[in-house]
Amino acid sequence: MILYPSVDKLLDQVDSRYSLVMLAAKRAHELDEGAMPLLSEYTSNKNVGRALEEVEAGDLKISDHK
Template sequence: MRITYPSIDKLLSRVDSRYSLSVLAAKRAHELEAGDPPTLDHFKCDKAVGKALEEIAAGKVTVDPAHAEVNLED
């Protein structure tokens, strides 16, 4: 699978590694699937992982290195 949107360069500018990106996207996708409200009004992607990546690219979801948890930015 290739990521075309959002671009990998934009995503990696938001996190420090591909590993962190994949963990963050997976955690956020699980949250979205569990019913957590999205942080964006519109998405290009239909699947939870794509939506999570869009939120990360927009700077709405970040990693808290002290707790290794997903943080939602206001």
């Protein structure tokens, strides 16, 4: 269960739970591979949590292009 950031706040940034899961998973894989963090400090120790924190901060968004 996600306690922080709250799902309600995350869904303000992303249009569906599916999109949120896909975005967080992709970003977590990028962080696993050594991508530069978008935030200076994180509450979470795991990359999925860090990705969700980036979404909540508005620093990570779904792009419209393919």
